[in-house]
Amino acid sequence: MSPLLQIENLSLVYGADQVVRDLSFTIGRGESFGLVGESGSGKSSVANVIIGDLPRIASARGSISYDGIDLLGASREQLRALRGRRIGFVQQDPGASLNPTMRIGRQLLEALEQSDAPVAGRKERAAEMLSRVGFDNPGTIMARYPHQISGGQQQRVMIAMALLPQPDLILLDEPTSGLDVTVEAAVIKLIAELRTQFGTSLLFISHNLNLVAKACDRVGVLYAGDLVEEAPAGSVFENPRHPYTQGLVKCLPGQSAVLLPIRGHVPSPDERGPGCLFASRCEHHLAGLCDAPFDAVTLDRAHRVRCTRLADIPPFARQAGAPEARSLDGAPPAITIRQLRKSYPASGGDLFVANDDIDLDIRQGEILGLVGESGSGKSTLAKIIAGFDVATSGTIMVGGTDIAKLPVRKRNRALLRQVQMVFQNPDSTLNPTHTIGWALGRAIRKLEVGSGDLSPLGTRVRELLGLVALLPALGSRKPKALSGGQRQRVAIARALAGQPRLLLADECVSALDVSVQAAIIELLQDIRTRTGTAILFIGHDLPLVRQISDRIVVLFRGKPMEVGSASQVYSLPLHPYTEALLSGQNDSEEPKKTTAVSSTQAVGGCPYVQRCGRVIGDICRTHAPEYQQAASGHQIYCHIRPEELLRMQSQLGPKNVA
Amino acid sequence: MMHTRDPHKSAAAANRRLWRHFWPKTVSARFGISLILFWIAVAMLAPWISPYPPNAQDMDALSNLGPSATHWLGTDLLGRDILSRILWGARTTLIVVPIATASAFGAGTAIGLASGYFGGIIDRAISGLSDIILSFPTLILYIVLITSIGPSLVNIVIAITLASAPSIGRIVRGLTLELRTHGYVAAAEMRGESVLFTLFLEILPNARGPLLADLSMRAGLAVVTVGTLGFLGLGLPPPDPDWGSMVAENVTMIPVYPYMALFPGLAMCSLVIGFSMLADGLEEDQ
Numbered sequence: 001m002s003p004l005l006q007i008e009n010l011s012l013v014y015g016a017d018q019v020v021r022d023l024s025f026t027i028g029r030g031e032s033f034g035l036v037g038e039s040g041s042g043k044s045s046v047a048n049v050i051i052g053d054l055p056r057i058a059s060a061r062g063s064i065s066y067d068g069i070d071l072l073g074a075s076r077e078q079l080r081a082l083r084g085r086r087i088g089f090v091q092q093d094p095g096a097s098l099n100p101t102m103r104i105g106r107q108l109l110e111a112l113e114q115s116d117a118p119v120a121g122r123k124e125r126a127a128e129m130l131s132r133v134g135f136d137n138p139g140t141i142m143a144r145y146p147h148q149i150s151g152g153q154q155q156r157v158m159i160a161m162a163l164l165p166q167p168d169l170i171l172l173d174e175p176t177s178g179l180d181v182t183v184e185a186a187v188i189k190l191i192a193e194l195r196t197q198f199g200t201s202l203l204f205i206s207h208n209l210n211l212v213a214k215a216c217d218r219v220g221v222l223y224a225g226d227l228v229e230e231a232p233a234g235s236v237f238e239n240p241r242h243p244y245t246q247g248l249v250k251c252l253p254g255q256s257a258v259l260l261p262i263r264g265h266v267p268s269p270d271e272r273g274p275g276c277l278f279a280s281r282c283e284h285h286l287a288g289l290c291d292a293p294f295d296a297v298t299l300d301r302a303h304r305v306r307c308t309r310l311a312d313i314p315p316f317a318r319q320a321g322a323p324e325a326r327s328l329d330g331a332p333p334a335i336t337i338r339q340l341r342k343s344y345p346a347s348g349g350d351l352f353v354a355n356d357d358i359d360l361d362i363r364q365g366e367i368l369g370l371v372g373e374s375g376s377g378k379s380t381l382a383k384i385i386a387g388f389d390v391a392t393s394g395t396i397m398v399g400g401t402d403i404a405k406l407p408v409r410k411r412n413r414a415l416l417r418q419v420q421m422v423f424q425n426p427d428s429t430l431n432p433t434h435t436i437g438w439a440l441g442r443a444i445r446k447l448e449v450g451s452g453d454l455s456p457l458g459t460r461v462r463e464l465l466g467l468v469a470l471l472p473a474l475g476s477r478k479p480k481a482l483s484g485g486q487r488q489r490v491a492i493a494r495a496l497a498g499q500p501r502l503l504l505a506d507e508c509v510s511a512l513d514v515s516v517q518a519a520i521i522e523l524l525q526d527i528r529t530r531t532g533t534a535i536l537f538i539g540h541d542l543p544l545v546r547q548i549s550d551r552i553v554v555l556f557r558g559k560p561m562e563v564g565s566a567s568q569v570y571s572l573p574l575h576p577y578t579e580a581l582l583s584g585q586n587d588s589e590e591p592k593k594t595t596a597v598s599s600t601q602a603v604g605g606c607p608y609v610q611r612c613g614r615v616i617g618d619i620c621r622t623h624a625p626e627y628q629q630a631a632s633g634h635q636i637y638c639h640i641r642p643e644e645l646l647r648m649q650s651q652l653g654p655k656n657v658a
Numbered sequence: 659m660m661h662t663r664d665p666h667k668s669a670a671a672a673n674r675r676l677w678r679h680f681w682p683k684t685v686s687a688r689f690g691i692s693l694i695l696f697w698i699a700v701a702m703l704a705p706w707i708s709p710y711p712p713n714a715q716d717m718d719a720l721s722n723l724g725p726s727a728t729h730w731l732g733t734d735l736l737g738r739d740i741l742s743r744i745l746w747g748a749r750t751t752l753i754v755v756p757i758a759t760a761s762a763f764g765a766g767t768a769i770g771l772a773s774g775y776f777g778g779i780i781d782r783a784i785s786g787l788s789d790i791i792l793s794f795p796t797l798i799l800y801i802v803l804i805t806s807i808g809p810s811l812v813n814i815v816i817a818i819t820l821a822s823a824p825s826i827g828r829i830v831r832g833l834t835l836e837l838r839t840h841g842y843v844a845a846a847e848m849r850g851e852s853v854l855f856t857l858f859l860e861i862l863p864n865a866r867g868p869l870l871a872d873l874s875m876r877a878g879l880a881v882v883t884v885g886t887l888g889f890l891g892l893g894l895p896p897p898d899p900d901w902g903s904m905v906a907e908n909v910t911m912i913p914v915y916p917y918m919a920l921f922p923g924l925a926m927c928s929l930v931i932g933f934s935m936l937a938d939g940l941e942e943d944q
Contacts, residue, residue, distance in 0.1 A: 386848060408847045416850045423841030431842040433863035439842070446849040494845060 002068070003028045004168055004201050005050070010062035012045055012225070014055065017269030019045050020225040021277075023062070027169065032195055032202035034212030034233065036248075037222035038513040039484075040266050043205045046222075047173045050203070051089055052079040067168065085114050088162030088170040088200075092177060094154035098146040104157055105142030108164060115165045126164065132197070133160045134190055152183035156190065163194065169201045176211065180373045181540050181581070188215050207513065209248060213237060218302070221245050224266050224277040227296070230304040240316050241305045244278045249316070251518030254543030261519030265483060276308065284309055326550050329633070331363040334501045334534035335385070335419075340394035340404060342380055342558070354380040356558040356607070358394070362502060367528055367535045369549030369566065371542060371581070377558035378538045382506045385536070386421050387411055398501060417447050417498035424507040426487040430479035436490050437461050437475030440497065447498030464493040468523060485516035489523065499531060506538045521548050542582060546570045551633070554578045557607040564634035574645045575636045576614045606639065614648055616640060687939020690874070693932030697925075701748040710739040712746035712899050723915055731921050734908055740918065743899040744925050750893075750900035751929065754811060755880045758818035762880075763873055765823040770830025771857045775838055781831075788824035796821050800883065804892040811894065814887060818880055829872055833865040871940040878933030885926045901926045 003026040012020035020042040027033045037043040048054055050064060050071060064071040066087070069078065083089070091097045099107060108126040117125065130138035133156045146154055155175060162170050172191070176184040192215055195202060206212050212219055213233045220230040221244065229242040237255070240246045250260040264281035275291035276282070282290070289308055296306040307313060342355040354377040362368045370378050383389040385396060387408030396404040398418045403411065423429045430439055440461045448460070462472040468489040479487055488508060495503055505524065509517040525548060528535055539545040545552065552569040554562040554577065562575040573579045605621040606612070612620065619639055627635045630642035638645065682688055700707070709730075710716070715737040716729070725732040731740040769788070773781035791799070803817040837843065838861060846856045887893040888902020889909075901922040908918035 386844075388844065388847075411850070413850055416848060419848075421844070421848060423844060425841060428839075429841035429845070431840075431860055431864065434859075439845075442846075442851070443849050446851065491841070491845070498849075 004031075004067055005203070006063075006065045007046075008063045008065075010046075010049070010060065010064060012042065012049060012054075012058060012060050014269075015057045018225060018272055019058075019269065020049075021272075023222075023225075023227050025220050025227060025230060027201050027203060029168070030195070030199045030201055031218070032204060032216040034204045034206065034216035034219040035222055036206060036209045036212050036219060038207060038266060038515060040224070040268075041222040042225040043207075043222050044173055047089070047171045047203070047205055050171060051083055051087060052076075081114075084111065084167075085165045086167050086169070088165070088167040090155070090158050090162050090170060090172045090175050092174040094151065094158045095146065097158055098154060100146050102145070103142065104144050104146065104149070108142065108157070108161055111161045111164045117165075126160075129160045129164050130157070133157075133163070133194070134186075150183075151179055152187065155179060155183075155187055159187075159190065159194070163198065163200070166198070167200065169203065171203045171205070173205045174207070175204075177207070181542060184211070191215055209236065209252060209514070210254075221248065224272060226277050226306060227304075228278065228306045230296075230302070232302065235303055238316075239303075241299065241303070241310060241313060242278075242307050243282045243284055243313060246313075246316050247281075248515065251515050252543075253518075253521075253541065253547040255318070259518035259521055259547060261517075261522055262515040263519075276306075284313055328363045328366045328550055331365055333361040334364045334366070334398075335362045336395075336397040337361070337385075338395045338397070340381070340384070340396060341392050342377075342384060342389070343392050354558050355384070355391070358558070358560060360553065360560065360563075362534045362536060364501070364534055365528055365532045366551065367525070367537055367549050369545040369552040370536060370538045370555060371540070371545050371552060372555035373581070374540070375557075376555045378555055379506055380558070381555075382421070382504045382536065382538055385419060385502070386504055387419075413446070418501045419504065420447075420495035420498065420500040420502075421504040421506070422488070422491050422495050422508040424511065426484040426491070426511055429491040430482075430487055432479050435476055435478055436465075436482070439490065439494055440464050440475070443494045443497035464497060465490075467496060467527070468493040483516070484512050485519060488512065488516075488520055492520075492523065492527070496527065496531065496533070500533055503527075503533050503535045504538075505535055507540065508537075509544070510539065510541065517544070524548060542570075554581065559607050559637060560635075561608065561638075562634075562636045564630070568631060568634045572630075572634075572646075574630055574634075574642050575608075575638055576612045576645070577608050579649060580611075580613070606637075614640060614645070682936070682939050682943060684939035684942045686935045687943065690932045690935030690937070690939060693928055694936065697748050697929050697932070698752060700745055701752040704745045704749055708739075708742035708745040710742045712743050713738060714742075723918075725917065732915070732917055734904075734918050735911065740904075740921055743904060744901070744922055747899040747901045747904060747922065748925070748929075750888075750898065751881060751884055751926075754814055754884050754894075755877055757811075758815045758880050758884075759873065759877045761815050761819045762822040762876065763826055763869075765819050766826025767830050767862065767869075769823065770827040771834055771862065773827065774831040774834025775853075775857060775861070784827065785831075788827055791820065791824045796883075797886070800887060801890070801892065804887065809887070809892050809895065814884065814893070817887075818883055821883075822876055822879070826872065826876070829868065830865060833868060834861055837861045837864050867940075867943075871937045874933050874937035874940060878930045878937065881926060881930050881933065 005027040007026070008024050010020060010023040011018065023046065025033065035043050035046060049060055052071065052074070054060065060072055062072070066082065069082070071079070105123070105126065108129070109122055112122050112125065127138040127142065130141055135141050135156065141149065141153070141157070149157070176187050179187060188211060191202070194200065202216070204212055204216050213236055216233050218230065219233050219236045220227050221236070221242065222228070223244050229236070229240065229245045236245065237249060240249050247260070247262040249255050251262060253259060262281055267277055267280060273291060274293045279285045279290045286309060294308040296304045297310050298304050337358055337360040340355055340358040342353070344352045344354060358381065370381065372378050380389065384391050384404065387403065387406060390407055391404040394404055395402045398415065401415060403415060403419070406415070430436070441457050444457060444460050444464070461475050465472055465474060470486060470489055474482065474486070482490070509520045512520065521544070524535060527533060537545060537548055546566050549566045552564065552566050553560050554569065554575065556577050562569055562573065562578045569578060570582065573582050604624055606625050609615060609620045616639060623639070625637050625639045627637055628642060630636055636642060682691060716733060716739065717737055719729055719733045719737045723733055723735070729739050729741070731744070733739055769784050773784040799821050800817050803820065804813060807813045807816070843856060843860050846860045851860070884893065884900070885902035885905070888900045889906040891903070891906065893900050893902050904922035905919045908915070911918050
């Protein structure tokens, strides 16, 4: 049987820029193919060319045949007939793909408009599809508007909509980015299930190799528009052959003990030569040989690698084991948080509690990881420490001063210097109007310790740039000329100008590519070691947080559920919430956070009781638990004794693997 | 690749870069700015290029008012050369319009930044006041203001500022609301920059794109306003020419001598078109 989708020697050119080069792969019927690549690899362009949605300046060569139809030569009418009906498309941002003015039900029916399905039973079909993508109450969902359901639910609706006309192929372009970890796991699970149910073929496009390998049969790795490696999903992790894939696996958190970033940057379209595009970053690069054009090599079991020196590339060697543990028991605290509480007035006079009686020390030179799903109060805590919000009650002591209720505008120079922050979005962290040198110069002038240092400002700016491994020449550039990773480095340098006691890092690498992410993580660890700055690292990527952190706090609805060293929390998660979070089985989605929280607060039970799989009785609902000591430095907020929890896990749940 | 470092050459290169930076990239913006520059040149050179003094009466011309070899655009009923009066009239417009627009923008930017950045009660107070002003038709606002405080350069500037600052403020407020969420604003606050520094060096420069386009459009509107006020007799006091009052003086003659009102009207039109095409072009540029 011929494959469903066959792409042969596809080249895509935008104006003068080569975006995709000589791309070939096939997707069989019922097969799922994953396309992985960092930003700028051209992965989304591949999806767009398949559905025939390219910018006007684009021109494509090669062939794409879909079930015998030549997509590149097809007329607009032919393409229109295919799109939606035979090729489904699930896009990145479900919020932007759904029409905010229409009820879900009507939008689902619109997806059936083009199909041959009898008009009479359409509503029933839509409802049935909703229940198949995991909604218990399709009727209510259909009556809702998109803003009335959560992001995860919206993405389920999008998947249902794509499935409704029973297409043979569904394109998923980053379907889970922007969703919570727990929700992401649920969506991936759903996609895997549906594939077996419907026999639909999938083209899954993502930057996340982990995710793609989980959801797909085969994986293609795209680098700068080249398919550098194509292999069965398992082989990509176990036996990556291309130097780029090997590098990519080495910078994935949770895959090896130390993250090894890939040096250099992806060549921009005008830097691309005829030979291997990874050559400039490859340690096996041989001048002459690698710079000439060559073809992909096919290994056993449909494993294709595009590397001319394949025979000389050593097999992938994994550095197994967990990250090295550091003990900081003796270190004095950099910041002491006691009984911190933040509540917002919510509609109906209820209180929405964002942070609930948090007791926490961050020691000098420690990286404390803060994890939890969105809405758990992670960012609220960071905001209060930074002074962008004030606590309702409790104290945060920094060097003898309580800053819990001191907004940033009221902090003096000495206090401002103590706590600095690195922000999430690399695109807006630096002012596009001013040069890098200006930004750092301002930070030095406002935060520098003492005025005894007489070296000119320019020298200090260069020193700061050196601290984050950037070239001094960047000082005269504007942020637009920098890559995301470089901008985030500058942001770190800016925060370090006053040698802060505590650095707040709120999702500061989540917008970066994995290879860049690894480099920033390395930098933060290095800075901690060199300067003794404590870092509060907030993240949703659990393996990543584990990689960088010494200790971890698991937050749920503003309350730490489990606190312990990184290895304790990850290899021996005790609290039912941590257990769920780590295994990704936490499918249940938050309905509306305000109401749900206030109800449990009113009763005074455990905040996790509604979703807990290990409730032991009414005590969970009526009495707030006490912290229990599981081991030295390992605490859980639960009624059940640690030993008992361990026994329950071995009996009932699957064993978690960090 | 340039290997030799010739100071003249690099100075020339710097000039070229400066030129490229400020010379607009779209055709309509270039056309618009050319029109504006033309009128600026005319206003500056009026004493030298105008054939007659603006208020001089040519009694000989009264027998033949229309365009002729001596008076290219003709004369008005008092025998004053229309071309000269248009050239001199450009001065009035091009003095009042920039001052009024700058003043309106200064005020609008200040209130917009304040209400967008501080929010809360300040925002509500400013927005409320703006709504009150904006609820009046602008023409009525001008008439009420000028008739009560009297026509003079300063009062015209005050009137235009009062009438357009609220809507400029709204634009700036919207931009500020978005820009203040950016990391660099938070970073400025975390290093203890003053409020003014944050507003004028961190936020405002990033709003300049949309503001420049709006500035150009409003300058065009100010030309119309100055013309309207002149037409209504609320402009600068006679006898010095301004385009609006020239139209007003001659409007009753339109059936007989249409050119008397037409030429100053055309002058006004071309300047307004210049400003709005520049605005269009700047918007496209972004």
